[in-house]
Amino acid sequence: MKKLFNTPETMVDDMLDGFVTAYPQVKRGTSDPRVIVRDSNAKNADEKVTLLIGNGSGHEPIAMGFVGQGLLDANVVGDVFAAPSADLVLDGIAEVSGKAGTILLISQHSGDMINGRAATMMAQDEGINVLHLPMYDDISAAPPERKKDRRGAPGTMFIYKILGAAAEEGMPLQELFDLGEAVRDRIVTLAAAVSPGVSPLTGQPMFSLPDDEIFLGMGVHGEPGVGRVKVGPIADLVDLMVDKLLADRPIADGGRACVIINGMGGTTMMEQLTIWNETRDKLARHGITAIAPMIGSYVTTQEMGGFSISLMEPTDAMLTYWRAGSDTPSFPSIN
């Protein structure tokens, strides 16, 4: 499989050079070139709680594409599929922290959790007012009674955006953290993979799958799924997935759900819009109104074919924040 980069050693930094020169909303941090921060629109960190996240690269545009007004204050970029080190995450925390405090968001994966937690403790030892918020939403990773063992999946973008908007409005640290936990409790995600991405590290497909089968519940890195289904009309697959999502976290007849349809990198907008349409229809048959959709390839794994459906039953305040304006390289406007 051909990949378009210069060398494995420079691929992440080459990408970052392109990123910071393409988008005026972002720049490299002063503490480390792997820390991406807002450029000119940063508010005073003594007045606004700052938000950041660290993650391995290879999944763009998340999360560096969400740095900017109304969302993240910084993103700490690790090597491809490698969690950024605790020292690097600490650099990011120190760079954006102020008197108002900081929340380190962590998408729950073993390496990211270990390093993120260590960075938080080191920052606290240095007198920085920082909390870490583990984010998890993938219902295939653990049953509802063990929600805390779930992986972070594309539904975590609800948390980024809602906390980002609330922080911009001036919500204080603890209240913001509590809001993050409340949003997390309302998110469920399930993914379906149809074809593998190719690892830029190995040049090899990250898993194999028969042509006529779809993996249900595969993690964003190709972590094992919960089962396989035969390829058929997309309406049938969406039907099955939405049933599983609602069984995990029911939404009452007459309720509403914000929806994220996330393409994994190799799934077309034509397909994603069809999936959205089927999701909306399916929810309607349950008496649930699908609102404020976010549709596109935001959490990717190279050219992996597939998608995820995320649902969040919002409160009025959450919905307002979800729809609030933002100015980042990649986050869309939500209607």
Next chain:
Amino acid sequence: MSTDILKLDGSVFGVAVDQGSGLEAAIKAARGAAAQDDDLLQFKRIVVEVLSPDATTLLVDANYGRELLPHYDANCTKMLAFEADVYKISDEDRITALPSNLEVSDFPDLGAEILKFFLYFGPNDTAELNQRKFDLVEDIGQRCRANGVTYLFEPIVYDRAIPDGTSAEFAAIKPGLVQSATRSFADPKFNIDILKVEVPVNFDFVEGAGTAQMSRADAERAFVEAAEAAGDVPLLYLSAGVTFEQFRDTLKFARKAGVNPLGFMCGRAIWNDAIGIFGAEGPAAMERWMQSVGRQRLAALKEAIG
């Protein structure tokens, strides 16, 4: 978790092929113009397919693990590394870069019964840095226990005052460093099931084997003291890039010194010479070499430690 999972009657004859970018570069250099994108995968697959029937366990890395694990012999215990790329460290703290594409909770689903984690450890580093390393090792241990995964930990010692690990100065302090690291990580709080350790002496500086800086009696004592530091945690010796002959003789020396390790994990000492065969003559020739010389070497190491 006990070592019963190793199905071994008490002995581990392990093969490691978890090397990443370093091995890839070596193969690429050996192949020259004939290099292919999947050379590293092919090389590893040959090692797995040829040696897993004879090995009690075999170690592969996180990036290639999903591809390689299905190729194991049914009787060979699957060991998977929990590192972004072995030996890849984040900075001067020498903390191993963790993978973001592999969960400890994925191990059971992948059929990987043993998690291996590698970390540079300097007993003479600051207490603050070493506490961070202890926390990291303990955290992974807790995740292994929660998921029913056997935890194999590999500390490699260093000392900032003597950066050249091959020097006579380092050889003089190595027994103490290995003993100290072994004692530290044998603490039950880490939940480590097996310690994979370096041999505590550098034979280039042992009487009869190299420059006589250390007497054979002192070397034997170093083996015994380092092994005793492990307490109840079983020890495996790692080959650490030495030649096959050196590693075989090292295992014999350990046995003669009265040390009774659980076994060995051997990588380059078995297959390093295969890189040149792969490069010059291709995968089929390498497979033939592994079937003859590679398997003979594994058998010889079993005999040396048995």
